[in-house]
Amino acid sequence: MASVLATPPAGSDLQAIPCSGRNSSLEIMSMRRDPFGFADRRRAQFGNVSGLNAFGVQMVMTGNPRAAQELLMNKDRAFANGPAWSYFIGPFFNRGVMLLDFDEHRHHRQILQQAFGTTALKGYLQEMQPMIAERVAEFPVGSVKLFDQFKALTLDLALEVFLGLNLPRDEADRINKAFIDTVRAGVAYVRKPVPGGRWWKGLRSRKVLEEFFYANIAAKRARETPDLFSVLCHAETDEGHSFADEDVVNHMIFVLMAAHDTSTITMTQMAYNMAKHPEWQDRARAESLELGPELGYDALAGMTALDLVMKESLRLCPPVPAQPRMAVKDTSIEGFYVPEGTIVTTSSLSSHRDPEFFTNPDMFDPERFGPERAEDKSHRFAWMPFGGGVHKCIGLYFGQMEIKTIMHHLLRGYEWSVPADYVLPMDYSALPVPKDRLPVTLRRR
Ligand code: HEM
Numbered sequence: 367m368a369s370v371l372a373t374p375p376a377g378s379d380l381q382a383i384p385c386s387g388r389n390s391s392l393e394i395m396s397m398r399r400d401p402f403g404f405a406d407r408r409r410a411q412f413g414n415v416s417g418l419n420a421f422g423v424q425m426v427m428t429g430n431p432r433a434a435q436e437l438l439m440n441k442d443r444a445f446a447n448g449p450a451w452s453y454f455i456g457p458f459f460n461r462g463v464m465l466l467d468f469d470e471h472r473h474h475r476q477i478l479q480q481a482f483g484t485t486a487l488k489g490y491l492q493e494m495q496p497m498i499a500e501r502v503a504e505f506p507v508g509s510v511k512l513f514d515q516f517k518a519l520t521l522d523l524a525l526e527v528f529l530g531l532n533l534p535r536d537e538a539d540r541i542n543k544a545f546i547d548t549v550r551a552g553v554a555y556v557r558k559p560v561p562g563g564r565w566w567k568g569l570r571s572r573k574v575l576e577e578f579f580y581a582n583i584a585a586k587r588a589r590e591t592p593d594l595f596s597v598l599c600h601a602e603t604d605e606g607h608s609f610a611d612e613d614v615v616n617h618m619i620f621v622l623m624a625a626h627d628t629s630t631i632t633m634t635q636m637a638y639n640m641a642k643h644p645e646w647q648d649r650a651r652a653e654s655l656e657l658g659p660e661l662g663y664d665a666l667a668g669m670t671a672l673d674l675v676m677k678e679s680l681r682l683c684p685p686v687p688a689q690p691r692m693a694v695k696d697t698s699i700e701g702f703y704v705p706e707g708t709i710v711t712t713s714s715l716s717s718h719r720d721p722e723f724f725t726n727p728d729m730f731d732p733e734r735f736g737p738e739r740a741e742d743k744s745h746r747f748a749w750m751p752f753g754g755g756v757h758k759c760i761g762l763y764f765g766q767m768e769i770k771t772i773m774h775h776l777l778r779g780y781e782w783s784v785p786a787d788y789v790l791p792m793d794y795s796a797l798p799v800p801k802d803r804l805p806v807t808l809r810r811r
Pocket residue numbers: 447463464465475620621624625626628629632684685686689690750751752753754756757758759760761762764765766
């Protein structure tokens with residue numbers, strides 16, 4: 367039975383958002399099980415903007431580039447990140463930059479930005495390259511779950527490049543596990559610290575991470591080193607503002623989390639697509655062989671085939687599939703009335719498959735990003751895996767550099783395949799991950 371989310375004020379020409387009267391837990395479960403089917407059903411029933419009541423919070427779902435632009439560009443500052451993202455990940459990623467808003471966000475982002483400029487990126491590449499080459503050369507062969515290989519590698523790289531600490535294996539594993547538990551906690555159904563439950567483990571792990579960073583901060587402040595941790599300890603704005611210890615810890619925890627799952631998911635999708643479409647694996651490999659073993663920063667731009675595969679993989683499976691915001695005053699989206707306190711989300715999973723902007727949107731077709739077709743330019747928010755507006759991903763260049771470097775070494779050293787009828791089974795309950803962790807047959811070349 368359809369109802370409306372809230373009635374627009376008398377005299378307003380805004381429309382009321384249609385809302386399903388169905389049990390909210392069932393709705394959320396069906397969205398997590400099959401987000402594409404869920405979005406199609408909702409669009410057919412309610413149109414482009416619809417609402418639901420999720421565990422006592424009013425939520426509005428949109429999934430097209432126009433709504434994304436309105437929400438993320440946030441022209442009249444009606445939408446905030448903090449209260450919306452906090453609903454999902456708040457206690458675990460408290461005061462990370464993505465959870466800050468308006469002037470405070472701008473101030474923190476300005477300082478953080480210093481860790482993501484071209485000079486810093488070139489330094490990170492230099493640090494990462496030997497470790498990537500060595501670790502990829504050690505990949506096992508035969509039947510291999512590539513998702514696991516990518517995940518272990520990106521976690522270790524994040525510790526190396528961002529922390530600049532040489533951690534013993536068991537300490538690195540302890541920190542990695544704490545990150546995994548904090549991320550998993552965000553999608554717990556039971557959102558209370560019941561001992562042994564996901565929420566409880568998430569809070570416990572957040573403490574482990576805080577203690578770890580606080581314990582290392584004095585040494586980082588004492589001596590500058592070329593890693594994110596050190597940059598955050600020493601960075602200053604033109605006005606001489608710098609981060610307090612608490613800010614450094616909060617940003618480190620958030621950035622490390624933001625950096626590794628997203629890259630792992632992207633590489634897993636790229637490897638899957640190149641296994642299903644070996645002609646693209648061959649094209650990308652030919653470029654990598656030509657470039658030589660060590661990838662320079664300037665060579666990244668010349669990896670045309672890999673770039674097309676990456677863009678198409680990010681389109682079909684954006685690692686951050688939706689971006690939520692909370693209305694901090696009564697406002698509107700696409701001409702619909704949104705009362706203060708409502709969470710509004712934009713789904714790139716849906717925008718990326720909008721047939722108005724992408725031809726045969728369910729098909730793997732990297733050429734759609736080539737200069738002749740340039741479908742990603744059909745609307746400013748048609749292709750938006752890194753979001754948009756003031757919260758646009760700060761790590762987008764770092765992420766692409768890391769992904770291309772790992773894939774470069776993989777392509778040069780190996781070939782991989784999946785059976786012709788294999789389809790990657792996805793779990794969309796948090797960030798989209800393969801249920802079977804992508805088993806491939808990996809052969810050394
Ligand atoms: C393929 C890889 C990645 C994807 C698809 C991705 C996606 C995103 C998206 C969609 C947002 C915006 C969320 C929102 O507006 O609500 C975001 C924000 C962010 N990302 Fe990424 N990300 C990736 C890699 C990285 C990496 C490698 C880092 C760090 C090194 C990073 C750090 C951040 C940070 C700090 C923010 C918050 C920025 C702000 O609020 O100002 N991301 N990312």
